[in-house]
Amino acid sequence: MPTILDEITSALDFRRFLGPELSDRLRLRGATVDGIEATQTIQYYHAAQHLTDPATRGNDNSVVLAAFKPAWVRVYVRSGLVSAVPGVTGSLTVERRRLGFIWNPVATLAPQAPGSITAQPTADYATERGSTALTLNFIIPAADCYGVLRLTAALTDAGGRSLDTSSVVVNATLQQTLRLRGIMISYSGPPTAVPPPNAPPPPNINLAAPTLANLQSTASRALLAMPVQSTGNFAVAGTIAFTLPLDDARTGAGGCSVNWGTLLTQLATQRTNDGNRSDVVYFGLLPAGMPVNVPGxxxxxxxxxxxxxxxxxxxxxxxxxxxxxxxxxxxxxxDANYPNYKPYPSASIGEFGIDISTGNVFPxxxxxxxxxxxxxxxxxxxxHERLVGHTRLDPSWIVDTPLWEQYAPWKDYLVPDYIPDPPPGDPWKVAQMRPDPVISIIGVVRSENEVEVTSVARVRAVSTPPGRATALRARLLDADGRELARAPLHELAVQGGGCGCCGDGERKPGEPPYTFQAMIADVAPGAALTIGSAEATLWQRRAPERPPRVSGVRAELTQSGGVRLRWKAESAGESREAWVQWSNREGKVWHGLATGLAGAEAEVSLAGLPAGEALLRVLLHDGFHTAYSEPVRIEVPRRPPETAILAPADGAVLVAGAPMRVWGAATDSAGTPLPDESCLWLLDGKEVGRGTDAWVTAPAAGEHRATLIVRAEGEETRVSSSFTTIRVGEREC
Ligand SMILES: [Zn+2]
Structure with missing residues (x-):
């Protein structure tokens, strides 16, 4: 069928009046590229058309793209005629710059479903920007999205005739990774902290500790919204057996609840046992059925x-x-520095955001x-800007300019005794992250003159606890009361998190009660530890007569995938607590496995350890000193892959016929990503793609099921999610 454009040009018969060259130039005006936006989470595009304060505007596409994360390229199309031009389609050519000036072809992409749009002579800015249905869309897959990219959109009509072309250069030069270490929390305790009055106490509930796959699927929003590559780096940093329900009442202004405070001190202890790494973020993962009042x-x-x-x-x-x-x-x-993106309300995101998994736009x-x-x-x-280059994301930049290489490598730089696992790309960071011998003190400042200490441990850890330093100091003293070393107490919960946690009233930093950690340099055994201000000592502990000893460690694997440990402990101190650490590098670097163990035996989960040989050791703390056992060797059994569907999420509602992402995480039991060939996707039982990150067209309106099958080393894992597709227009507002 001839397009409107064909009809107009033939009716006017431009060629006879104007000659072939000029008439072709006029034909090109049938539909033109008004602009190109390349976006992953949020982007500037024609900012002057909606941001009224010039100080908050940015150039088109000036928000840097994350390498190895898919990008949506939205091509904004205009009709050059007085009427709309239907059936405009086209292609997107992606080229990557090499040596600063050579453009190498990468891919030529076809538009995403429905594949063509109607070009309008004019468009309302917010309406057009606010819906991916009003632009011609292309998706650069994660594997191709890195470096300096030149994107050339070529518009054609339904008959394949060229209408217009336009190019932009965008930067996908930021390579960084979401690095999470999950502390898995099992629960055995009452179903609620507030049982109904005049009734017998309800029976205890038992909830298993979450898995690495649970951590990956719970991190799907973070992977999507943050400037990080599609595949995260996930690991288990030990397991905590918790026994208190978290639905107890909020403490007054500032605190979360008493039981949340207890959990935070246990998490801080576990993080210290893991070395308090500065290139990751730790997250305590609770079972889905955990009783909570405050969600997090x-x-x-x-x-x-x-x-x-x-x-x-x-x-x-x-x-x-x-x-x-x-x-x-x-x-x-x-945050007093948060910009006021006029004319939008306070805390507006400031530009149009996008969920690349669905094409949903956030105005x-x-x-x-x-x-x-x-x-x-x-x-x-x-x-977004503050996450670019953040040290906890192990950032690096992809550079292609000539002669760059000679500045890039770090010559033969090696830290002999310690390399973090996984190592960051930059050896200077290895040096920064080298753990120091520290005395870690964790507890709660109850009031102006009351400090409760829950854990004292001498370990190797990154020696700055996160959190705000308070006016109180922890000190290590010698037998004559002289100070050997000191460090401030850091407040571990400055702002209540979880949203809704601490809304009532303002709480000043350093106002009790709060959980704290102090890390004093472990320079000498010393004779006493104290906590106090310049004027008063609030807490004191003297060295016991002899240091603790731990020996005779025996390890036996259990049916449930854990290990039963027994040891001999001797201590003369005030408190006695055992920790367990593991190493798969012959003890060059140790990771946290368990903390808070009383007695002389415990069953400990091996979740997150790589299969194969590993060493375990027991640390015994007497409240002043720490003793280390000789390591014991175990063989960690091979387990099925850890597999999670990140999109489509279970319960998701998607638009039928629109682009749909099938995105999963597939790792071995230790968190090492498996190759793309190991992953197969089914949609309603039919194969639709391979790899962890692929795009398909969302099926017809109705209920559907996506299944990810992962096969590795003779083991298979299958996970599914159920989702609904609707026709456009049915979506509820
Ligand atoms: Zn918060």
Whole structure:
């Protein structure tokens, strides 16, 4: 069928009047490229058309793209005629720059479903920007999205005739990774802290510790919204057996609840046992059925939340990157530097965001920053910029300019005794992260003159605890009372997390009660440890007469995939607590496995350990000194792959006929990603793709099921999610 354009040009018969060259140039005006936007989570595009304060605007596509994460390329199309031009389609050519000036072809992409659009002579900015249905869309797959890219959109009509071409250059030069170490929490205890009055106490419930796959699926929103590559780096940093329900009442202004405070001190202890790494964020993962009042809590890399609560994980790890709340809702003290993106409400994300898995657009008028207490939430321009190059994401830049190589490598730089696992790309960071011998003191400052210490341990860990330093000091003294070393107490929960946790009233930093950690340099055995201010000593512990000893460790694998450990302990100190660490590198680097063990035996989970030989050792703390056992060798059994569907999420609602992402995580039991060939996707039982990250067209309106099958080393894991597709227009507002 001839297009309107064909009809007009033939009716006017331009060629006879104007000659072939000029008439072709006029034909090209049938539809033109008005602009190209390349976006992954949020992007500037024609900012002057909606941001009224010039200080908050940015150039088109100036938000850097993350390498190895898919990008949506939205081509904005205009009719050059007075009427609309239907059936405009085209292609997108992707080229990558090499040596600073050579453009190498990467791919020529076809548009995403439905594959063509109607070009309008004019468009309302917010309407067009607010819906991917109004642009011609292309998706650069994760594997191709890196380096400096030149994107050339070529528009054609239904007959394949060229209408217009236009190019932009975008940067996908930022390579960084979401690095999470999950502390898995099992629960055995009462179903509630507030049982109904005048009734017998309800029976205890037992909830198994979550798995690495649970951590990966709960991190799906974080992987999507943050400037990080599609595949994260996940590991288990030990397991905690918790026994208190978390639905107890909020403490007054500032605190979460008494039981949350107890959990935070246990998480801090576990993190210390793991070396308190500065290139990751720790997250305590609670079972989905955990009784809670506040959904999540914590701060400074010590957040915790339940399996499946994707929004809480994103928010809590935001505190782990050092972010404060942003000004919307009852969020307490908020970040004073958060920009006012006029004309939008406070804590607006500032530009149009996108969920690349679905093509959903987040308008700045109705979307709040994810560190605020208003909803819906998404990544803002402000937090995006602060995550670019963040040390806890192991950032590096992809550079292609000539002669760069000679500046890039670090010559023969090696840290002999310690290399973190996984190692960061940059050896200077290895040096920064080298753990120091420290005395870690963890506890709760109950009031102005009352300090409760729950753990004292001498270990190797990165010696700065996250969190704000308070005015109180911990000191190591010699027998004559002279100070050998000192360090400030760091407050572990400055702002209540979890949103809704600490909304009532303002709490000043350093105002009790709060959980704390202090890390004093372990320079000498010493004779006493104290905590206090310049004027008064609030807590003191003297060295016991003889240091503790731990020996005779025996390990036996159990049916349930754990290990039963027995040891001999001797101590004369005030308290006695055992920790367990593991190493698969002959003891060059140790990771945390368990903490808070009383007695002389325990069953410990081996979740997250790589299959094969590993060493275990027991640390015995007497409240002043720490003894280390000789390591014992175990053989960690091979287990099935850890597999999670990140998109389509279970219960998701998608638009039929629109692009749909099938995105999963597939790792071995230790968190090492498996190759793409190991992964197969089924949609309603039929094979639709391979690899962890692929795009298909969403099926016809109705109920559907996506299945990810992962095969590795003779083991197979299958996971499924159920989702619904609807026709456009049916979606509820
Ligand atoms: Zn918070």
């Amino acid at each position: 809590c914590g701060n400074n890399g010590l957040g915790a939340g339940r399996v499946g609560d994707v929004a809480t994980l994103l928010h809590e790890i935001g505190h782990g990157y050092g972010f404060a709340h942003t000004p919307c809702g009852a969020a307490g003290t908020t 700045p008028l109705a979307t709040s920053d994810y560190m605020s207490y208003c909803f819906p939430q998404w990544m803002s321009l402000y937090q």
